[in-house]
Amino acid sequence: MKLKYSVLLLAGLLAGGSARAASLYAGQAKAAAVCAQCHGIRNPSADAPFPPLGGRDVEYLKTAIRQYRDLTRKSDIMNAIAGSLTDNDINDIASYYGSVKP
Amino acid sequence: MKKTITKRLNKSLLASAIAVLLSSGMAMAKSDNMHQLYQDNCASCHGSDHGGYLAPALNADTLKGRSPTALRTIVMAGSFDTLMPPFYGKLSDDEIRGVIKHLQETPKQPNPAWTIDDMKKSLKVYVKDESSLPAKPTFQIDDKFENLIGVAARGKYGRGEGSKAIFINSATHQKVGEVSTGTAAHIIDFNPANPRWAYVKTDTAEIFKVDLYSMQATRSIKTGWNGPGMGVSRDGKYIMAGSFVPHNAVILDADTLEPLKTFELEGIDPDGKHVSSDSGMIIGTPYADIFAIALENAGQVWIVDYKKEGFPVTKIEKVGRHLHDAFLTHGGKKLMVASYDDSIVAAIDLEERKLIKQLPAxxxxxxxxxxxxxxxxxxxxxxxxxxxxxxxxxxxxxxxxxxxxxxxxxxxxxxxxxxxxxxxxxxxxxxxxxxxxxxxxxxxxxxxxxxxxxxxxxxxxxxxxxxxxxxxxxxxxxxxxxxxxxxxxxxxxxxxxxxxxxxxxxxxxxxxxxxxxxxxxxxxxxx
The missing domain is CATH 2.130.10.10 (YVTN repeat-like/Quinoprotein amine dehydrogenase)
Incomplete structure (x- = not known):
């Protein structure tokens, strides 16, 4: 029984490892290049109309950005901007903003 | 049946008549509105005269043949790797289209005026009785006031809530105060004679007199439309400020910020042409009771004796083509001025009041x-x-x-x-x-x-x-x-x-x- 669990665990770890671990540094660089103009590198401008991303839930951010990219969530400006992002980019960006203290 | 058709026709006639009325009214209002919209959102970087400042010139000439759609994208999304912010959600789509149309139709303005009377009218007093201010800093700085560091925070939009002068204690790296400036702060000068005062100049040429002990502005004055040039005299009693728009400079009383004299910046450039000129750097020197100011386009450095009656000017000509900024050396007796177009730095002797050397730079x-x-x-x-x-x-x-x-x-x-x-x-x-x-x-x-x-x-x-x-x-x-x-x-x-x-x-x-x-x-x- 014990053995079975650890095999499962190991399989899980391996699966997780195959998708590259998120890099906060790469995420910050990508966020600075793609998102920060509107959302800020930590917070959007005090008087800007854009929602803050810093400190948001990482899974939520990933889902939202993927939806914008895949056009399953409509927004003229976000569909255009997220369109060029890869899965790795999205993981990195979401992990970076998730790690920022708002 | 017939009746209804006529009715419909009448209705549509009426509707189109209303539409025509509305749109002509709107068109009339529009160019005025768009001028104001430009001044309120764009001019602090692109220049009140449409001639460019920190950011490119936006006028009929520079935008000729540019696709309005492409321009609209830049305005909406901002321009990466520059200070240009995204105006999506801040300006409506109609406003963005309107201002682009306006810019593509508007020529560069010829040196819009800002006179000494305009300056006087713009003087604002926030603290009436300055003797009521605290006698010592209201924050921790350990009697080492020179540890204070000021940062010009522009704010994303070059104006608004993010535009401030922020002060930090460099011993603790803690923020000790901030002063809102409305538009982007550009230069902070400290009063050499009295540690409590600093002067902050914005990109829209307002100067704020800041009480560093209580971290608040006590007065402000608008000295022009755009331009960062500012210097403080060694006795802390005078400020000289210069503008890109319009082409003038002014000496202010550092205490009250009242303007004392304005100077039209013009002269013969090194190529013999008489030109009107932007103000470059302005500097007070610890060596004498003078200000030095660089005339960018005229390629001259003027020395102003602020203790002499009428603020007389000595002009040093042919310093270089397109002068900009400078620094002092030799106890403040020599001034090293950068000249963009000649790729040199010109050394000026402030004692002799002459050019001594041009060095490759x-x-x-x-x-x-x-x-x-x-x-x-x-x-x-x-x-x-x-x-x-x-x-x-x-x-x-x-x-x-x-x-x-x-x-x-x-x-x-x-x-x-x-x-x-x-x-x-x-x-x-x-x-x-x-x-x-x-x-x-x-x-x-x-x-x-x-x-x-x-x-x-x-x-x-x-x-x-x-x-x-x-x-x-x-x-x-x-x-x-x-x-x-x-x-x-x-x-x-x-x-x-x-x-x-x-x-x-x-x-x-x-x-x-x-x-x-x-x-x-x-x-x-x-x-």
């Missing part, structure tokens, strides 16, 4: 606040340059012999050098618009070689040492939104101070050492 020299250091018995001046050519160098001059010692290759264009008598490196900000913009390079004072590159993040620029030389402050400008602090010796990051689009950093120590990198003794010589 890389392709587009921009010395920022300049730097000078004493090494092995020599006084070396450091000059950055924008490097819009293959030659990306920082120039080093022997300031006694007035000759080039070395042109140090760096990784890109540079804008501002920082040095301190107690710090081993001269820091220069790389501004080339790619990944290099994240970096600052450090030059060893002795070997005159680049020894380290710091990856600061954001668009890193305007390095400045704390007054004791222990810490190096750097703005991780737009896309960074923080000021990063390093240990001057180990170059380890020690702190970060978050703020919106930080730009110029100004140590209160500057009033002590005149030019960054010199020891306070150097200034004593001048007196």
């Amino acid at each position: 890389g392709c587009v020299p921009h010395v920022g606040g300049g730097s000078a250091v004493k090494v092995d018995g020599r006084t070396l001046g450091f000059g950055t340059n924008f490097g819009d050519c293959d030659k990306m160098v920082v120039s080093v001059w022997d300031l006694d012999k007035m000759e080039v010692v070395k042109q140090i290759p760096v990784s890109g264009g540079t804008e501002s050098p920082a040095a301190h008598a107690n710090a081993p490196y001269v820091a220069v900000d790389i501004i080339s618009k790619d990944r290099r913009a994240r970096t600052v390079q450090l030059i060893d004072k002795k070997t005159l070689e680049v020894v380290k590159t710091l990856d600061v993040g954001g668009h890193a620029y305007f390095p400045e040492y704390s007054a004791d030389g222990k810490f190096l402050y750097i703005s991780a400008g737009y896309n960074g939104d923080e000021v990063v602090v390093y240990d001057s010796n180990t170059l380890q990051k020690v702190a970060s101070v978050p703020m919106e689009s930080p730009a110029g950093i100004f140590s209160r120590g500057r009033v002590k050492y005149m030019t960054r990198g010199l020891s306070p003794d150097e200034m004593e010589q001048g007196k």
Whole structure:
């Protein structure tokens, strides 16, 4: 029984490892290049109309950005901007903003 | 059946008549509105005269043939790697289309006026009785007031809530105060005679008199439409300010900010043409009761005696083509002025009031606040340059012999050098618009070689040492939104101070050492 669990665990770890671990540094660089103009590198401008991303839930951010990219969530400006992002980019960006203290 | 058709016809006629009325009314209102919209959102960077300032000129000429759709995209989404913010959600789509149409139809304005009467009317008093202000700083600074560092935070939109002068205690790296400036703060000057006062100038040419003890503005005055030029006299009693728009300068009473005299900036340029001129740098020197002002387009430096009746002017002509910024040396008796188009730095003797030498300085020299250091018995001046050519160098001059010692290759264009008598490196900000913009390079004072590159993040620029030389402050400008602090010796990051689009950093120590990198003794010589 014990053995079975650890095999499962190991399989899980391996699966997780195959998708590259998120890099906060790469995420910050990508966020600075793609998102920060509107959302800020930590917070959007005090008087800007854009929602803050810093400190948001990482899974939520990933889902939202993927939806914008895949056009399953409509927004003229976000569909255009997220369109060029890869899965790795999205993981990195979401992990970076998730790690920022708002 | 017939009846209904007529009715419908009438209705549609009426509707179209209303539409015509409305749209003609709107068209009339529109160009006025769009002019105001431009002034309120764009002019602080692009120039009130549509002639460009920190950002490109936007007028019928410069935008000729540009696709309105492409321009609309830039306005909506902002322009990456520049200060241009996204106006999506801030301006409506109609406003964006309207302002683009307006810009493509509007020629550059000929030097819009801002007279001494306009200045007088713009004077605002926030604290009526300045004797009611606290006698000592209301924050912790350990009696070392020169530890104060001011940062010009532009704010993402170059105006609004993010636009402030922010003050930091460089011993603790804690923010000790902030003063809202409405539009982007550009220059902070400290009063050399009384530590409590600082003056902040914005890109829309307002000057705020700031009480540093209570961290609030007590007065402000609008000295023009655009332009950062400002200097404070050595006795702390006068301010001289100069504008890009319009082409004038003014001397103010530093206490009340009341304008005393304006100067029209014009003259014969080095090519013999009579031109009207932007104001370049303005500087007060510890050596005498004078201001020096660079006339950018006229290529002249004017010296104004502020203690003499009528503020007489001595003009030094043919200094260079397109002058910009400068720094002092030799106890404030000599002035090194950058000339963009001749690729030189011109040395001016303020005592003799003449040009003494023109020194090679890389392709587009921009010395920022300049730097000078004493090494092995020599006084070396450091000059950055924008490097819009293959030659990306920082120039080093022997300031006694007035000759080039070395042109140090760096990784890109540079804008501002920082040095301190107690710090081993001269820091220069790389501004080339790619990944290099994240970096600052450090030059060893002795070997005159680049020894380290710091990856600061954001668009890193305007390095400045704390007054004791222990810490190096750097703005991780737009896309960074923080000021990063390093240990001057180990170059380890020690702190970060978050703020919106930080730009110029100004140590209160500057009033002590005149030019960054010199020891306070150097200034004593001048007196």
